[in-house]
Amino acid sequence: MEKTLTKVLVVDDDPALRQLLADYLNRHGYDTLLSNDSHDLPARIERYTPDLIVLDRMLPHGDGADACRRLRQMGEDIPVILLTGRDDTIDRVLGLEAGADDYLGKPFDPRELLARIEAVLRRKKGASALVKEQPVHFGPFTFDPARRQLLKENSPIKLTGGEINLLEALVRNPGKALSRERLLALARDDEEGERNDRAIDIAILRLRRAIENDPKQPHYIQTVWGVGYRFSP
Template sequence: MSAQSPQVLVVDDDSEIRKLLARYLREQGFRVLIASTCAEVREKVVTNRVDLIVLDVMLPDGSGLDLCRDLRTSRSAIPIILLTALKEDIDRIIGLEFGADDYLGKPFNPRELVARIRAVLRRGPKTADRRPDAARYGFDGFVADRSTRSVTSPGGEDVSLTGAEFDLLLLFLERPGRVLSRDQLLDLTRGGGSEVLDRSIDVLISRLRRKLSAGGAADIFKTVRNGGYQLAAKVSVPDQQT
């Protein structure tokens, strides 16, 4: 197994599930770390390179949702897939608002988990209309910094975004002027297509609108009927030499 293979931290308090997932993920070419508590997760993300966390919602020393929120508050951008038995859409949306990147309900097929891991790790297909990766993007007086995963308002204040919100904003900044449908946004962010995730795109757009508006922006996202969403602001690359 290559040392460059993505390293996945599997977090579940059930030892059998941990062993099963660890074995299966290694067979699929991933490097694997395991943990059973919130405390172990916090220790491992500090002492190891972790490329993605598979996180159970119910843990013996706390909630996986709270842990997800804490990681995002501490500026961790490690992608997180929640393992959850929660059935209500609102519970899944709360997880998304806390910064989760995807969900998988128990019980699940390990093959689906691997597909979701690969989709989350994927940066999205390279298309002709995609602006080449840049360190920073300017839009409507704001600056989005890819390296620090931060957004600064025209007044120089930090705009607090979750990991999922920043990723969604970045998709629009990379494709200025493009109308992106919900299906395209799902493919580019998670590769999924469930109704829950489809509605979550609308939730993320709504939250981005609110947070950017509070930072001084007009409504920079246009809703295109039967089309999707479009970033209306002009996008610039401050570091690009012309």
């Protein structure tokens, strides 16, 4: 199976810097996506599902720190590295308080940015692995990600691999509306073949039949009209 490249979204209004970073990161095995503004950042995240965002602090239509803060308020936990021409302590603190994972002052050596990207991704991977092992309890159910198993009062409920992936994507994002496109990316199961929006809807229906008292009036897996689905524990 072909290895999936780690995707980095670079948001900066300097076209020369954007291209320099794209060329450098691509040479080091990353799939680099480029944007010159943060006003449509949530839509770009939904479309491209980046693993990390390199975000300029000073942008034409807003502050990168404010954009980062909005992402965190939406429940988005994609790692963010802020770039800025101001490298004073107060500015750094404000960026980190906004939810950034790291902060790098301009000008900088691309090698330092690469090192920081790799360090942030390592931390993220370690934290995700720790959280991923913890069982999730809701109502009479327990979802055990380590065993990839859903239990109802200690009795296992039979689900396919793709349905387990979908359930995990939902329970790991409680209260957050996830689009079908995002769920497709999170719940992809190569053993079950290519999924599409209809397959997600069918899998949601099967999950509701497994865990809802009334699948037509779901409590745990709610439909968010015009968006997708949300897990409400």
